[in-house]
Amino acid sequence: MSRYFTEDHEWVDVDGDIGTVGITDYAQGQLGDIVFVEVPEEGKALTKGDEAAVVESVKAASDVYTPVSGVVLEGNSALEDNSGLVNEDAEGDGWFFKLTIGDKSELDELMDEAKYADFVSKL
Amino acid sequence: MSDTETDTTEPETLDALPLDTWHRTKGGRMVPFAGYEMPVQYEGIMAEHLWVRESAGLFDVSHMGQLVFSGEGAAKALEALLPGDITGLKPAKMRYSMLLADNGGILDDLMITALPTQHPFVSSEVEKRESDARERVSTSLDTNGEGDAAQELYMVVNGATKWDDLGYLREHLADEITINHLDYRALLALQGPKAVDALDRIVPGVAALTFMTAGAFDWQGHRLWISRSGYTGEDGFEISVAGDAVEALADALVDQPEVKPIGLGARDSLRLEAGLPLYGHDLDDETTPVMADLGFALSKRRREEGGFMGAERILLERENGPVAKRVGLIVDGRQPVREGAMVVDDEGSEVGKVTSGGFAPSVGQPIAMAYVPAASAVPGTTVKLAQRGKVHSATVTAMPFIPHRYVRAGASK
Numbered sequence: 001m002s003r004y005f006t007e008d009h010e011w012v013d014v015d016g017d018i019g020t021v022g023i024t025d026y027a028q029g030q031l032g033d034i035v036f037v038e039v040p041e042e043g044k045a046l047t048k049g050d051e052a053a054v055v056e057s058v059k060a061a062s063d064v065y066t067p068v069s070g071v072v073l074e075g076n077s078a079l080e081d082n083s084g085l086v087n088e089d090a091e092g093d094g095w096f097f098k099l100t101i102g103d104k105s106e107l108d109e110l111m112d113e114a115k116y117a118d119f120v121s122k123l
Numbered sequence: 124m125s126d127t128e129t130d131t132t133e134p135e136t137l138d139a140l141p142l143d144t145w146h147r148t149k150g151g152r153m154v155p156f157a158g159y160e161m162p163v164q165y166e167g168i169m170a171e172h173l174w175v176r177e178s179a180g181l182f183d184v185s186h187m188g189q190l191v192f193s194g195e196g197a198a199k200a201l202e203a204l205l206p207g208d209i210t211g212l213k214p215a216k217m218r219y220s221m222l223l224a225d226n227g228g229i230l231d232d233l234m235i236t237a238l239p240t241q242h243p244f245v246s247s248e249v250e251k252r253e254s255d256a257r258e259r260v261s262t263s264l265d266t267n268g269e270g271d272a273a274q275e276l277y278m279v280v281n282g283a284t285k286w287d288d289l290g291y292l293r294e295h296l297a298d299e300i301t302i303n304h305l306d307y308r309a310l311l312a313l314q315g316p317k318a319v320d321a322l323d324r325i326v327p328g329v330a331a332l333t334f335m336t337a338g339a340f341d342w343q344g345h346r347l348w349i350s351r352s353g354y355t356g357e358d359g360f361e362i363s364v365a366g367d368a369v370e371a372l373a374d375a376l377v378d379q380p381e382v383k384p385i386g387l388g389a390r391d392s393l394r395l396e397a398g399l400p401l402y403g404h405d406l407d408d409e410t411t412p413v414m415a416d417l418g419f420a421l422s423k424r425r426r427e428e429g430g431f432m433g434a435e436r437i438l439l440e441r442e443n444g445p446v447a448k449r450v451g452l453i454v455d456g457r458q459p460v461r462e463g464a465m466v467v468d469d470e471g472s473e474v475g476k477v478t479s480g481g482f483a484p485s486v487g488q489p490i491a492m493a494y495v496p497a498a499s500a501v502p503g504t505t506v507k508l509a510q511r512g513k514v515h516s517a518t519v520t521a522m523p524f525i526p527h528r529y530v531r532a533g534a535s536k
Contacts, residue, residue: 033169035482036458058168
């Protein structure tokens with residue numbers, strides 16, 4: 001399983017054709033206390049870069065873009081009642097949604113963990 | 124991921140306030156605000172907010188403008204611009220008021236205090252010299268201490284509007300009225316139920332102040348002007364201190380076990396829960412005191428006599444009711460509805476606007492302030508809010524959302 005990152009601070013874990021998407025630990029730290037998350041519905045077709053989810057902190061609302069194209073398999077229902085999971089475990093239990101990846105070549109445009117760490121260190 | 128809300132445009136050059144370095148050392152995340160860099164948070168807005176409600180928080184509000192008015196008839200002169208009873212304000216008492224435009228719109232909201240006759244801000248000879256050097260007019264204040272008729276007034280105005288306020292005040296007040304901008308002084312707010320314990324330990328005597336009264340206190344050779352007031356709905360104090368002493372005072376305060384530094388983020392959520400409007404958001408030059416539901420600031424004598432900017436419109440509006448009114452809203456569900464969202468009718472047409480909103484940590488759900496048509500302003504009314512293509516339902520609610528816990532004169536503790 002490999003993990004890829006976007007410059008907009010989303011991550012996607014790839015396991016076969018299934019991708020799991022969330023926001024990075026850096027992003028949750030920047031947002032602060034997360035009070036609401038809206039995840040996409042099952043069956044929704046997304047094109048890479050589409051607004052796929054909304055995350056709201058005490059401070060502001062932010063859009064989450066899908067790092068790859070695909071069809072949504074499920075949103076993380078645990079976030080409905082406990083959006084704070086994103087603060088606690090952004091790159092684990094605080095995932096946003098899973099999708100079947102349509103075109104795996106899109107992953108080539110994303111960063112790996114080392115590149116993302118380097119990218120964040122320069123912000 | 125990206126912010127969906129557009130940042131307000133800020134001037135390109137930002138000034139540093141006296142506590143700038145102190146905030147950074149304490150881990151404050153600095154953001155542009157009112158022309159300065161200010162800390163939006165330290166450990167996190169939610170934790171800071173809850174800390175203030177249960178203990179005490181230290182806020183740096185040095186961006187705000189501190190003005191002293193002196194000269195024969197200053198209080199009377201100010202009554203032409205403010206709708207409050209200023210001439211009747213007893214020494215060391217303060218009042219919430221508004222600076223009004225001639226159409227009745229609100230140019231700023233403010234706190235005004237009647238000072239004891241001697242200029243209370245200057246204690247040491249050093250401070251006197253510094254203050255004289257900075258402010259030509261300080262001389263007249265310092266020699267004004269023999270109890271002559273000229274009442275001095277101290278006014279605290281919003282940081283983002285202070286320069287416009289100064290221009291407007293200077294334009295409308297006679298030359299005999301001196302305005303001294305105390306820009307060498309910093310302003311701290313210590314807020315929360317344990318603020319009195321912490322502050323009285325280092326400045327003995329402040330516990331004797333009651334809500335909306337003030338006095339001069341000495342601390343390590345510095346003259347402090349302290350009022351029992353604030354903008355969180357909690358008991359607390361606001362402390363005016365010379366800029367070169369504020370860091371030592373801030374250190375002494377956060378050394379108290381009850382006190383943590385608190386950023387602007389929690390200041391905003393605290394005042395929202397307290398139902399207190401924020402200028403530039405819930406109040407502006409297109410809203411009147413009546414629309415803003417600030418009728419309490421129209422003192423009885425002033426309502427009867429009129430004679431202030433916009434009096435005709437404001438008094439008529441008070442008589443007949445405003446077209447739109449500021450109300451509190453509790454939003455259904457978990458998603459915050461924020462400033463800029465529309466209040467819509469059943470057809471989806473805009474009938475009002477949300478002027479502040481967010482998740483309320485102590486309420487545990489999203490709340491907002493909005494201007495709604497008078498017919499919808501009754502508590503219990505359901506209104507619809509449109510934000511980013513989604514319609515939310517909300518209920519008009521009496522404010523404050525969290526009861527005020529001020530320590531008033533005569534109240535048993």
